[in-house]
Amino acid sequence: EVQLVESGGGLVQPGGSLRLSCAASGFTFSSYAMSWVRQAPGKGLEWVSAISGSGGSTYYADSVKGRFTISRDNSKNTLYLQMNSLRAEDTAVYYCASGWLVHVMDVWGKGTTVTVSS
Amino acid sequence: QSVLTQPPSVSGAPGQRVTISCTGSSSNIGAGYDVHWYQQLPGTAPKLLIYGNSNRPSGVPDRFSGSKSGTSASLAITGLQAEDEADYYCQSYDSSLRGVFGTGTKVTVL
Numbered sequence: 001e002v003q004l005v006e007s008g009g010g011l012v013q014p015g016g017s018l019r020l021s022c023a024a025s026g027f028t029f030s031s032y033a034m035s036w037v038r039q040a041p042g043k044g045l046e047w048v049s050a051i052s053g054s055g056g057s058t059y060y061a062d063s064v065k066g067r068f069t070i071s072r073d074n075s076k077n078t079l080y081l082q083m084n085s086l087r088a089e090d091t092a093v094y095y096c097a098s099g100w101l102v103h104v105m106d107v108w109g110k111g112t113t114v115t116v117s118s
Numbered sequence: 119q120s121v122l123t124q125p126p127s128v129s130g131a132p133g134q135r136v137t138i139s140c141t142g143s144s145s146n147i148g149a150g151y152d153v154h155w156y157q158q159l160p161g162t163a164p165k166l167l168i169y170g171n172s173n174r175p176s177g178v179p180d181r182f183s184g185s186k187s188g189t190s191a192s193l194a195i196t197g198l199q200a201e202d203e204a205d206y207y208c209q210s211y212d213s214s215l216r217g218v219f220g221t222g223t224k225v226t227v228l
Contacts, residue, residue: 035217037164045156045164045207047217059215095163103211104154106175108163 002026002107004096009112016086016116022079022096022109030054030074033102036081038092039111048094049081050102059102064090086116122146122208122220129226130198138223140191140208146218148189151210155184155193158205167206168193195225203227 008020022034036048049070050059058070069082079096093113097105123141130136140153147153155168166175168184171191181202183194191210195202208220 037219044205044222045158045209045219047209047219050215050217057215059217061216097164102215103152103209103217104166104169105156105164105209106166106169108165110163 002098004098004107004109006094006096006109006112009094009114011115011117012086013118014087014116017082017084018086018114020081020083020094020096020112020114022081024077024079024098027098027107029072029077032098032100033104034070034072034079035097035099035102035105036070036079037095037097037105038090038114039095040089040092043092046092051079052102057102083114086114088116090114091116122210122218124206124208124220124223126221127224127226129228131228132198132200134198135194135196136198136225137195138193138206138208138225140193140220142189142191142210142218144189146210146212147186147191149213151212153184153186153191154209155182156207156209158207160204164207198225198227200227 005023035050051070067085071080093111095111097108099106156164157167158164171186172184
């Protein structure tokens with residue numbers, strides 16, 4: 001069964017850091033692009049970042065560029081999102097998703113909640 | 119970053135046809151980039167509904183169809199059913215391969 005499971009969310013103070021993980025199973029992880037998408041409470045979906053299957057190409061939304069870093073470890077079938085200099089507006093459910101192309105999100109995880117508050 | 123504009127809500131009676139528009143610009147949809155559609159049922163993660171403008175993944179009923187023209191795209195739901203009540207999002211990207219989602223449309227089955 002194809003599955004994505006996010007972890008690492010929690011409560012963090014403004015200016016703090018957090019690293020999200022997304023464990024993949026049931027498919028050839030290195031053959032698929034991966035993405036992070038977030039959804040603030042009561043709001044719509046916001047694309048955050050994406051990475052190619054090899055990890056050689058990365059893409060970021062302007063709202064997180066320079067603060068967030070996407071990476072992957074294909075030997076561990078795991079995707080990461082390092083989030084630094086967190087702001088209140090980063091509060092959201094963060095979903096990871098996989099796709100056969102960089103911007104097609106075919107399989108989604110259930111999400112992990114990040115709350116930035118003092 | 120560019121945003122794709124959708125109507126906040128659409129509604130229809132069971133069995134009716136509803137359409138959701140997705141208006142972009144010359145930097146995303148109008149530049150020829152593909153549009154995908156996602157369905158998000160209450161309290162759940164999004165699900166891919168249409169990819170590459172008009173293609174349905176395996177398991178998606180043929181009641182759902184997508185199209186694209188110029189700087190816009192549309193999702194049509196025919197034979198509306200109660201279980202179609204959800205939020206729907208279009209998605210595309212720009213020349214820098216930055217993704218962009220639509221503002222979202224809530225579909226209500228009357």
